Amino acid sequence: KDMVVQLLSSEELETEDERLVYESAMNWINYDLNKRHCYLPELLQTVRLALLPAIYLMENVATEELITKQRKSKEIVEEAIRCKLKILQNDGVVTSLCARPRKTGHALFLLGGQTFMCDKLYLVDQKAKEIIPKADIPSPRKEFSACAIGCKVYITGGRGSENGVSKDVWVYDTLHEEWSKAAPMLVARFGHGSAELKHCLYVVGGHTAATGCLPASPSVSLKQVEQYDPVTNKWTMVAPL
Known part of the structure; x- marks a missing residue:
């Protein structure tokens, strides 16, 4: 035993x-x-x-x-x-x-893009040399940012076909292969960067709509930086660029 x-x-x-x-x-x-x-x-x-x-x-x-x-x-x-x-x-x-996640090795996922609205997510199986479709992103978009924290992938913002510039945050659990929604960002943005530091998610810069929220609205550059804590599911403004 x-x-x-x-x-x-x-x-x-x-x-x-x-x-x-x-x-x-x-x-x-x-x-x-x-x-x-x-x-x-x-x-x-x-x-x-x-x-x-x-x-x-x-x-x-x-x-x-x-x-x-x-x-x-x-x-x-x-x-x-x-x-x-x-x-x-x-x-x-x-x-x-x-x-607590077990060891599963590193995984490479493909998602998003800048030209077309996309809701597809793919896993690159390096051993089998295959690209495997996974659960679709619940809301198609482009020009969002993606970042991994542990075994979860966070996609933030982007531009959607109907809702324009988005504050939405979607979370993909790679272990359970399921999507869930996290608290929205404080500022809608696209074309921004995101990174993980000390188990928190940071989103930096990018662009937002200057007037209205339609996809065709003029955009302005952002200097705002936000921090997301997965424990509290809350966003906080930190020092700007």
Whole structure:
């Protein structure tokens, strides 16, 4: 048992699908159920349950008979569901161990552009030498900025076909392959830069509409710099350019 716990809880364990870890733990328990069922809570704590797809967590894990019969196991899964909801709602940073990302290596994503409105997101699979389509950006736009913080990609601002210059912020969770909306920026902008520093997102410069909000409106350059804190989901103006 100790060897299984050590293996599944290891920070060196690499996987792109936490379902494999969960199913490995359950297979080990079921191999000798009478003797091993008492170890279920300990093994569940080695699984990053909040990294499981939401449907799988609710329909497969939360309804598993072995789990529902054990109070401790049920509490562990309920806590993971609460963490999952916070993740899906982009409700700050979840620090629980059940939501800590495992090693997955670096990934390269392609998105956006300057000429055409685009809602496409692609993952470059360097091993297979393929470009893989991922979940579309919920709102097509161009001239936005993108920046990664941990396993999340933040796209800020840009110009849309109907809403003109945008303040919107969309967040792509690369582990769960899901989009969510964060708090909007204080200033609508496009053609700006963004960067991560000490777990905060900074947006710098760019342009905004001089009059009105239509895509054809004249634009002016911006010197404003904003800071976004994922923990509080709030934007703050900092020193301008």
